[in-house]
Amino acid sequence: MTGNEIRTAYLEFFKSKEHLILHSFPLIPENDPSLLLIGAGMAPLKPYFTGKLVPPSYRVTTSQKCIRTDDIDNVGRTARHHTFFEMLGNFSFGNYFKKEAISWAWEFLTKVLELDQSKLSVTIYPDDDEAYDYWHNMIGLPDDHIFKMDDNFWEIGEGPCGPDSEIFYDLGPERGCGKPTCTVGCDCDRYLEIWNLVFTQFNRTKDGEYVPLEKKNIDTGMGLERIASVVQEKESNFETDLIYPIIEKVIAISGGDYSKPDQKMAMKVIADHIRAVTVMIGDGILPSNEGRGYVLRRILRRAVRYGRVLGINDLFLSSLVDTVITILGAEYPELKQYESLIKRIIDTEEKQFSATLAQGLEMLQDLMNAAGDKKVLDGQSVFKLYDTFGFPVELTQEIAEENGFEIDLDGFKEAMKEQQDRARAARTKVDAKVVVPDTTKLDQSKLVNDPAAEQAQIVMIGKDGVEVETAGDGEEVTLILDANPFHAEGGGQLGDTGSIRAAGGSAAVSDAKALPNGLVYLIATVKEGAIHSGDTVQLSVDKARNLALARNHTATHLLQAALRTVLGNHVNQAGSLVTPDHLRFDFTHFSPVTAAELEKVEQLVNDEILKNDVVTIEEMPIDAAKEKGAMALFGEKYGDIVRVVSVDGFSCELCGGSHVKSTAIIGSFRILSESGTGTGVRRIEAVTGAAALQKAKEDQAVLRQLATDLKAKNSEITTKVANLMSQLKEAEKELQQLKKEAALSDLDTILASQETIGGVSVVAAETQADSMDSLRDLADTIMDKLGNGVVLLSAAHEDKINFVCKVAKADTKKGLHAGKIIKAAAQVAGGNGGGRPDMAQAGGKEPAKAGEALQAGKQLVQELLG
Incomplete structure (x- = not known):
């Protein structure tokens, strides 16, 4: 079978x-x-x-x-x-x-x-x-x-x-x-x-x-x-038809040998991890630096690393997705639906990690330089390499051993345990229990959601997950009504707020939420008197807030449709937030959206608003919704009967949120910002209605002030600013040249400080360089003049000091090491540092100790030369 x-x-x-x-x-x-x-x-x-x-x-x-x-x-x-x-x-x-x-x-x-x-x-x-x-x-x-x-x-x-x-x-x-x-x-x-x-x-x-x-x-x-x-x-599990076809594809790509233990392990890791990566992305999880996204990123990067072990240096992971879908696609059709998106996200992440991998290797080299004669890599630093760059500790250990080092495994394990304890503590702070009492005794068929309801009966009160009969002044409780007008939180939209009033007391409703079976419960705080199970209560939903939510939610649908029109059908929702004040929309796209594209998206949305199109809401079987072309949210699970929200000819989505009756009610739409949030995910924040009008007024005030400051008409502002920027650029160039000339004017004085230590020319001097870049340029110039030897320079700026050290390649073979020299100098001035044998830079907090620091550097040169 x-x-x-x-x-x-x-x-x-x-x-x-x-x-x-x-x-x-x-x-x-x-x-x-x-x-x-x-x-x-x-x-x-x-x-x-x-x-x-x-x-x-x-x-x-x-x-x-x-x-x-x-x-x-x-x-x-x-x-x-x-x-x-x-x-x-x-x-x-x-x-x-x-x-x-x-x-x-x-x-x-x-x-x-x-x-x-x-x-x-x-x-x-x-x-x-x-x-x-x-x-x-x-x-x-x-x-x-x-x-x-x-x-x-x-x-x-x-x-x-x-x-x-x-x-x-x-x-x-x-x-x-x-x-x-x-x-x-x-x-x-x-x-x-x-x-x-x-x-x-x-x-x-x-x-x-x-x-x-x-x-x-x-x-x-x-x-x-x-x-x-x-x-x-x-x-093993890996030889079954559920996994081995992926391993065969890896063998074909790498030309590897499954019979060799180290290659076999690498192939098994890749096959397992690409299954996980494919399914996670198919369920709406995207790479990030925290939570589920971090788990995905860690697994994906581990697979890339083991690809390198097999000698695969080009992008390869996305080419395995087809095999995964062939195996799992019949049971999980969402994988086929999002196939192109899955591949693009994997490719993007693999490209980024290739650069990160190089950085990690450089950091590992710095760790070995810092360890020096001790030949032991600090466990906390090894953990940082593992946690930040996704380096498996076995890889660090292998590279370290090749260079005659070992790692402090106890320190690594301690750092790992500290992180796990922090994560566990963070999770335990979250109240994971269901905040409502046992609802199975309720006849849900008699409980209705009715936006027009103004009166209802309290059928259940909950306090800390336990059913109670009464709640008094100041108590926060959960309430279930037989007729509920409050729209529940969902699809990124915040829940409704408002108030309820009974004969003996009142309560403020701060949120409305829904259980997985659709049962809506309210979170409320009793403000005066007491409320009782069975009370008949008067209901008041904050209508202005609800309408603001509806404006932003319908605008979110229009935004997604506009993005797909302008950028392409690969755009899918990757998260959203709908509040009364603004909307936030995360979507899949693999490069920043240009200003021209954003302008076009904004215009498309406003065009639909001006058309005053009717917003239609229907309930239908999910298959009928798909035939209608309704878009499902990426990674979302739906029942057999779904709610379809459509703006004829422009937008059609599955959604359970609040919406306006026609697009004109949105008023207007303004994009505030566009940014990246993770691999292949962009974010747009926008406003509608009164908030959009307020934004227009703020922009108008800024323009008026600019016109006044520039002594120009509104139509002349851009030209005036462009001229000023051009002048500023030229002035900055002149200033940089003057600074460089000032620094080089001290060149003869600095070269005159040259001395010979152990047969090696050494220049150690304080300079007037105004930045680390200038200090490096000056060190390069001096080294060019010397031809060989050691250059150690400092430059003070207010309460900080910078150091640069260069050692000629030929002199590194004599045991001289720029990273060690600069570390000795920087530590005297209240800092630290390190670097390569031929080049290093560092900083300190005590500029007054510049002379002592340079002397310490020269002293280490003497010691290194024996």
């Missing part, structure tokens, strides 16, 4: 057991700030396991895209570690339990996949007599194939937990360690865990008590790549 056939067989098998097949959720978690990326099949289903939301079915099965980077350095070294993998899972939310989970797992493995029963063993929790009974008496596993292990219990602190049962496959004695004691649980590769069945049956209290759950759940996970390696009888 192919990997794709295994996936299909799994999903269809559980469909036959009355499970609802859900398509893989995006890698970006929805409403779960505790997770950076989806790393397990159950992660997107947490609200259903906790009972906060009613699931679409009480039996669900998925093949979930997952990204894990905890063990990224092991990828390629082992048979099973991956950054991207697919997790097959079947789940029960209070429906069936151990008997069915165990029975169906066995049936799938032995009947559908036809695995040899004699090679299957299981582990169970020692106290789980129920699981033992099912495995032994129902399935018929002998005792010597059932292993009781204390770590077969799944829990993550307070909350739902329970025992689990792992299923192992015996790969044969040839894969084992050969010890007589080798059995399930041994560290060798013989017994491979292929499936884990988690039986969530307890709730662990904060006091450590395990209370049986009223509704018990099933959560299972089986790695598709791993089970494919068993079915296809491959040595």
Whole structure:
């Protein structure tokens, strides 16, 4: 069976057991700030396991895209570690339990996949007599194939937990360690865990008590790549048809040899990482220096680095995307949809990293220079190289060893742990729990969203995630109404604000949010008196704010359409923010947008506003929306019924936000700025309505002031400014020439200070150079005059001092090193520095010590020459 056939067989098998097949959720978690990326099949289903939301079915099965980077350095070294993998899972939310989970797992493995029963063993929790009974008496596993292990219990602190049962496959004695004691649980590769069945049956209290759950759940996970390696009888996951075609393409590009261990590892890393990169970009994740984007960038750069190990120096990663899509495209059609975008982003990032790689190598050389005779590279600095430039520590270690250095691994690990602790602390500061109480008891069919509603009944009040009956003055709570006029936050648009008033009190609504099932809840603070569940309340939405949001949201749609018209159809939304004051739109594009292009985009949007076109909002099946040409947001997940917002003949998008009834209500549209935010992503900020008018008034005031200052008419301003700039440029040229002549006028005096140290000519002098550039030019001139030797110069500026040192190439062979000389000088003047053997520069904070600093430099020359 192919990997794709295994996936299909799994999903269809559980469909036959009355499970609802859900398509893989995006890698970006929805409403779960505790997770950076989806790393397990159950992660997107947490609200259903906790009972906060009613699931679409009480039996669900998925093949979930997952990204894990905890063990990224092991990828390629082992048979099973991956950054991207697919997790097959079947789940029960209070429906069936151990008997069915165990029975169906066995049936799938032995009947559908036809695995040899004699090679299957299981582990169970020692106290789980129920699981033992099912495995032994129902399935018929002998005792010597059932292993009781204390770590077969799944829990993550307070909350739902329970025992689990792992299923192992015996790969044969040839894969084992050969010890007589080798059995399930041994560290060798013989017994491979292929499936884990988690039986969530307890709730662990904060006091450590395990209370049986009223509704018990099933959560299972089986790695598709791993089970494919068993079915296809491959040595590792990398030899399966899910990955090996990518390795074959890498072999063709590099001319490498998969049988050589170092090349094999590099090829495995590249194949794994390009799968992760392709799928992450396909889900709307773009390279950046933080969060998910940083994870993507790190994986991509690691793949590029291992390409260099194989001798691939040209761009190559994007050429592997076709193979990835051939393997995964049928299950994940979004990859084919965004194929050209994925390739362009990879190419852009790979080009940028090629330059970064060179910088990193230069930094590593500086570290080795700084380490000197100690021959040990500082762990913190090695970590910076790893963290900033994406250098794997193994690469740093390899290059260091080639040059006779070692690295402080303990210091590196300490720095790594500090970063991990910071990241973990930052995540724990985020309140990851669902802020509303259990909503499953509510009949959602009786709860309506009605923009015209002015009166409603409070059906639920929540405080810190717990349902309460009453809230008093000053308390922040969540509210659910039976008729809700507040538009929820979503699609980059902020939620509505306003107020509610009951007979006994009132509250200010600061936000409106929606749960994944569409249920809207309000965040409100009681301002006076008290409010109670069941109260009838009068509702007031801030209409002016809502209209400002609607203006900016509709303008965002027009902006995207205009950008696609002017720049091309590769433009896709990569993020947005719609506030009452302004809009921010991030989009995929690979170069700055020119002033002329921006002017054209702005004009197109304003043309549509002036046409006063009707903005049409319709709900329809997603297939009908696609036929209509509606654009989906990059990386967004949609249901079967979608909301389509269109401006006839110009814009058509899937969107759940607030919009104006006709384009003329927007008033006018002004672009404030255009900038880059990351690889292949640009950002436009703009204003509409009153804010656009205010911007026009501010611009007019600036022009009036300029005209006054220049003693010119508005029409003459540009000409006057151009003339002034030309004059200023000429004056600056003259000034620079005068400064250079002034610095060179001291040349004879400086050359006269020449002395001989250990047979080498040395010039060490204070100068009047006004900048580091001038100081370097002066050092070059002096070295040209000397022909060989050492030049060490300083130049003071207020409370700072600069140093430059040059050593003739021939004299570096005598042991002289500009980086070491300048460091000795700079340290005396309260600074530090380093550099190459022939050229270095540094700075200090104590100009008064210039003389002492130059003397220290000369002293080191004497020491280096022995």
